[in-house]
Amino acid sequence: MDSGQFFNLTTIAYFAAMVLFFAYIATKNKTVALIATLTSFAGFLIQTIALGLRWYESYQILGTDGRAPLTNLYESVVFFAWSILLIYLLMDLKYKQRTIGAFVLPIALFSMLWAQMSLHSAIDPLVPALQSNWLTYHVITCFLGYAGFAVAFGVSVMYLLKIGKEEKHQGKEPLGGIFGMFPPCKVLDDMNYKAIMIGFPLLTLGIVTGAAWAYYAWGTYWSWDPKETWSLIVWFLYAAFLHARFTRGWVGRRAAWLSVIGFAATLFCYLGVNLVLSGLHSYGSG
Amino acid sequence: MAETKKSFTETIWDFFCSLKLAIILVLLLALTSIIGTVILQNGSPADYIREYGQANYELFKKLQFIDMYHSTWFIGILALFSVNLICCSIKHFPRVWKFVKEPTLVASSAIFKGSANRAEFSCKGSKQQIAEQISTLLKKEFAKTTLTEKDDKLYLFAQKGIYSRFGAYITHLSILIIMAGAVIGNVWGYKAFVNVVEGTSVDQVRSRNNTGLIDLGFTVRCDDFDVSYYPDSNRPKDYTSDLVILENGEEIVHKQIEVNDPLTYKGIKFYQSSYGPAGNPFFKVKVTENATGEVAVVKAHQGKHVQLAGGYSFAVTNFTENDRNFGPAMQLHVNTPDGQHGAPFVVWQNHPQFDVKRGGIFSFELLGHEQTYYTGLQVAKDPGVNIVWAGCFLIMFGSLTAFFFSHKRIWISLEDDGKKTKVLIAGNAHRNQPGFSLAFDDLEQQIEATVKTESPKKEG
Numbered sequence: 001m002d003s004g005q006f007f008n009l010t011t012i013a014y015f016a017a018m019v020l021f022f023a024y025i026a027t028k029n030k031t032v033a034l035i036a037t038l039t040s041f042a043g044f045l046i047q048t049i050a051l052g053l054r055w056y057e058s059y060q061i062l063g064t065d066g067r068a069p070l071t072n073l074y075e076s077v078v079f080f081a082w083s084i085l086l087i088y089l090l091m092d093l094k095y096k097q098r099t100i101g102a103f104v105l106p107i108a109l110f111s112m113l114w115a116q117m118s119l120h121s122a123i124d125p126l127v128p129a130l131q132s133n134w135l136t137y138h139v140i141t142c143f144l145g146y147a148g149f150a151v152a153f154g155v156s157v158m159y160l161l162k163i164g165k166e167e168k169h170q171g172k173e174p175l176g177g178i179f180g181m182f183p184p185c186k187v188l189d190d191m192n193y194k195a196i197m198i199g200f201p202l203l204t205l206g207i208v209t210g211a212a213w214a215y216y217a218w219g220t221y222w223s224w225d226p227k228e229t230w231s232l233i234v235w236f237l238y239a240a241f242l243h244a245r246f247t248r249g250w251v252g253r254r255a256a257w258l259s260v261i262g263f264a265a266t267l268f269c270y271l272g273v274n275l276v277l278s279g280l281h282s283y284g285s286g
Numbered sequence: 287m288a289e290t291k292k293s294f295t296e297t298i299w300d301f302f303c304s305l306k307l308a309i310i311l312v313l314l315l316a317l318t319s320i321i322g323t324v325i326l327q328n329g330s331p332a333d334y335i336r337e338y339g340q341a342n343y344e345l346f347k348k349l350q351f352i353d354m355y356h357s358t359w360f361i362g363i364l365a366l367f368s369v370n371l372i373c374c375s376i377k378h379f380p381r382v383w384k385f386v387k388e389p390t391l392v393a394s395s396a397i398f399k400g401s402a403n404r405a406e407f408s409c410k411g412s413k414q415q416i417a418e419q420i421s422t423l424l425k426k427e428f429a430k431t432t433l434t435e436k437d438d439k440l441y442l443f444a445q446k447g448i449y450s451r452f453g454a455y456i457t458h459l460s461i462l463i464i465m466a467g468a469v470i471g472n473v474w475g476y477k478a479f480v481n482v483v484e485g486t487s488v489d490q491v492r493s494r495n496n497t498g499l500i501d502l503g504f505t506v507r508c509d510d511f512d513v514s515y516y517p518d519s520n521r522p523k524d525y526t527s528d529l530v531i532l533e534n535g536e537e538i539v540h541k542q543i544e545v546n547d548p549l550t551y552k553g554i555k556f557y558q559s560s561y562g563p564a565g566n567p568f569f570k571v572k573v574t575e576n577a578t579g580e581v582a583v584v585k586a587h588q589g590k591h592v593q594l595a596g597g598y599s600f601a602v603t604n605f606t607e608n609d610r611n612f613g614p615a616m617q618l619h620v621n622t623p624d625g626q627h628g629a630p631f632v633v634w635q636n637h638p639q640f641d642v643k644r645g646g647i648f649s650f651e652l653l654g655h656e657q658t659y660y661t662g663l664q665v666a667k668d669p670g671v672n673i674v675w676a677g678c679f680l681i682m683f684g685s686l687t688a689f690f691f692s693h694k695r696i697w698i699s700l701e702d703d704g705k706k707t708k709v710l711i712a713g714n715a716h717r718n719q720p721g722f723s724l725a726f727d728d729l730e731q732q733i734e735a736t737v738k739t740e741s742p743k744k745e746g
Contacts, residue, residue, distance in 0.1 A: 062516075065516070065523070124521070125516045125519075125521060125523065127521065127522065128522060128523065128524055128525055128544065128545035128546070128558075129545050129546070131524075131545070131546055132546040190720070197689050197690075200685070200689070201682065201685050201686055201689060204681060204682060204685060205682060208678040208681070208682065211674075211678070212675070212678075215671065216546055216547075216548065217545060217546045217557070218557060218559075218664065219477065219548065219555055219557045219664045219665070219666035219668075220477060220666060220668075221671065221674060222468070224322060224327065224355040226323040229319050229320075229322060229323045229355075230323060232316075232319060233316045233319050233320065236312045236313065236315055236316035236319075237313075237316055239312055240309050240312045240313050240316075243305060243308060243309055243312075244309055247305050248305065248306075248309070265316075273323070277323055277324070
């Protein structure tokens with residue numbers, strides 16, 4: 001089997017996991033939730049194998065010019081999905097809030113579908129500008145950071161869906177229906193913060209490694225090209241989020257909205273800049 | 287009068303200290319930064335006029351949108367942000383420093399009553415005994431304790447992770463350090479470029495901000511430039527230049543640079559950036575005078591006559607990369623000393639023996655059809671870059687400390703309660719309270735278990 005087939009299996013597993021998470025919310029059956037979690041874990045393992053295999057295949061195709069599978073849009077979108085699963089599963093270990101999967105898995109699934117169906121997936125050798133170890137460090141840190149923000153986004157959407165109902169709800173019995181299945185709003189708010197707390201230092205490190213790389217490749221660690229500038233915009237947004245939370249008590253709704261806006265900016269930084277604007281990162285669109 | 291003046295400075299001070307200002311500035315920086323990613327930066331007037339029209343171009347110029355990241359207003363926001371950071375730190379630092387210099391060794395009753403994490407129980411044994419047991423336990427499980435005796439009560443205090451209180455300050459300081467490094471680089475460094483033709487050298491480079499030529503103080507020679515391609519493809523694999531640094535005619539450093547691997551000398555870095563052809567391609571031709579057997583290797587440009595021995599000359603008039611599957615070939619003719627045009631003939635690069643058989647006065651051999659290149663180098667001097675890296679290191683260290691560690695404190699008071707001793711425990715963490723809650727409950731149970739099981743034995 002080649003890496004492409006493993007990636008197909010990954011997509012199927014994420015699809016199945018997503019459907020199972022929906023089924024869990026509908027049926028409230030804990031066994032379904034467990035199977036959903038195990039399915040996403042299996043998908044993550046298969047994807048890890050696929051990534052390793054693609055890395056190995058690059059050496060078979062390109063000889064000594066093989067490289068980590070983190071070099072073009074296809075590979076980055078696939079890695080984005082992997083990163084989301086990694087952060088999600090780590091948070092699941094701690095919080096065991098199974099409904100979160102229904103709001104995070106779709107992001108990973110959509111990434112995989114997009115990559116598999118419409119992106120250029122051939123293993124091409126690297127242009128000279130990308131031949132650097134900094135590439136690997138830079139991509140890994142940035143995408144783990146983005147993944148943290150993606151999980152925070154999913155949780156924030158749940159928060160915003162639920163909070164209105166929870167506030168209107170009266171009486172001693174817990175909230176029923178679909179929203180009753182969601183974690184309490186307090187927990188969702190805390191998870192939003194925790195996911196951003198994971199993402200923010202990683203994004204910082206991603207920007208720093210990017211600057212270091214730019215310095216070795218072009219002689220300037222910061223040149224205000226659109227990608228750099230947008231990563232800084234994202235950094236500013238989440239820095240504002242954290243400060244507003246620490247010291248001005250911006251929790252709940254406002255924090256959730258900031259998280260949604262932050263993720264929109266993250267997506268623009270990741271995709272919008274390459275697809276809409278131009279700059280030094282133009283090879284990312286290939 | 288004096289009073290209003292004081293309150294005015296206070297207002298100013300509070301304004302610069304406020305976190306509200308910090309958040310507004312950060313969001314403002316984020317928002318305004320978008321402009322420069324949408325509007326082309328540092329383009330030529332024609333670019334803007336074509337895209338947006340004359341009127342908008344004038345507006346952009348007035349608003350400094352053409353180079354907005356270096357505009358007065360953007361630098362102004364950054365400067366205000368720095369002042370804000372400094373003021374915030376000055377205002378709040380003494381409070382944090384107090385945690386270090388004057389830890390609350392003796393907890394007030396407010397701490398015991400108001401703490402989110404607290405416990406209370408009584409047990410047998412003297413205050414001193416229990417204090418000792420708890421100290422031993424806390425030292426093992428949490429941190430070293432400080433014992434204070436006051437008003438006939440014993441107080442224990444232990445803390446962990448006080449350094450995490452400084453995480454935010456380190457992060458803020460590191461942002462200032464990075465900015466300082468950037469300023470130093472901009473003031474005392476430069477960004478320049480230079481094109482060096484293979485085989486030649488330069489000792490000056492051209493500044494990127496149109497401030498003219500910059501003397502390097504030494505000489506850079508390019509011996510060779512090369513592009514290599516991946517097998518069976520026209521995808522470039524490497525651009526390399528063989529550079530030599532010379533001082534007073536002496537070769538000091540040799541290095542083959544490539545993209546992602548520059549040459550550094552005396553704080554100045556040379557980056558492989560571009561390349562291009564220098565002059566027209568030429569033919570490398572080996573000429574043998576058949577009568578004497580004398581050999582010369584000459585450079586010939588297409589259409590230009592090259593002098594040979596005895597007043598003869600020759601000129602290459604045509605070239606093809608592949609002549610009827612015989613490979614590269616050139617067409618040339620020889621002129622006699624009195625200027626008479628000889629008949630043209632063809633020389634194949636891969637078959638040099640053919641021209642010997644032609645039997646002319648000279649026989650020709652095509653060694654190669656070559657092109658001289660120039661290598662385009664980015665030249666940068668940045669004395670602030672190490673300060674920037676130090677700032678980057680600190681920002682990681684600071685933010686990790688600030689996010690993932692917290693200052694945890696535990697207070698205990700022991701007082702006589704009839705024959706027993708009353709134990710009060712309170713704990714506090716300045717971040718991640720839920721996590722600390724669990725740890726506190728665990729610790730409290732251990733304390734209770736220890737003093738309740740061990741005390742009677744010692745008494746008995």
